[in-house]
Amino acid sequence: MVEVKVGGLLPDPKNPGSHILLLKIPGVTRYLPIWIGPAEASSINMALRNQVFERPLTHDLLQHVIHGLGAVVARVVITTIEDSTFFARIFLERDQEILSIDARPSDSIALAVRVKCPIYLTQALLESQQDHLIEIQEAPPPESAAAEAEPEGAVHDSLEELMRQVERGEAGAGEEPADEDDEDDEDDEKED
DSSP: OEEEEEEEEEEOTTSTTOEEEEEEOTTSSEEEEEEEOHHHHHHHHHHHTTOOOSSOOHHHHHHHHHHHTTOEEEEEEEEEEETTEEEEEEEEEETTEEEEEEEOHHHHHHHHHHHTOOEEEOHHHHHHTGGGOEEOOOOOOOSSGGGTTHHHHHHHHHHHHHHHHHHHTOSTTSSOOOEEOOTTHHHHHHHO
């Protein structure tokens, strides 16, 4: 397995309401893009910015339930892709027991960034997606203390360039984006 980090979130200009979650591949300037829904993107973004809503949101509730049951989230793993849909598993530990729960990648990552557990891709998934990885040039390390604030801006510029590539249809291999299964998002929105 390969540990990845959340590298950013971008709105998808071709699909209003969709967002592109970028997972940073270690040791290279490449990212795996996963298209996710707006609710999950907002939830991940809030957790990354350490923002707290006055009442628990769905992923906060999930975190509280897991903790209340005496378990911890050990890791999340994005396992496979089938028919352009990504699949993931959440691994919980309680006492000497390990539980594996099927989940969407966006929900898994929204939980992972809250509990600060590792996020992994299987090696087979990473190999199958090599043609879909997106290259983003990263800024060199700062040379002085005054330049320490610049890398974030440089990464932002790289993400802006990626957004322009997506708009032009140049991101990845130029094929349709691989989505995760968001079929029940419409049902969720109707229930809210």
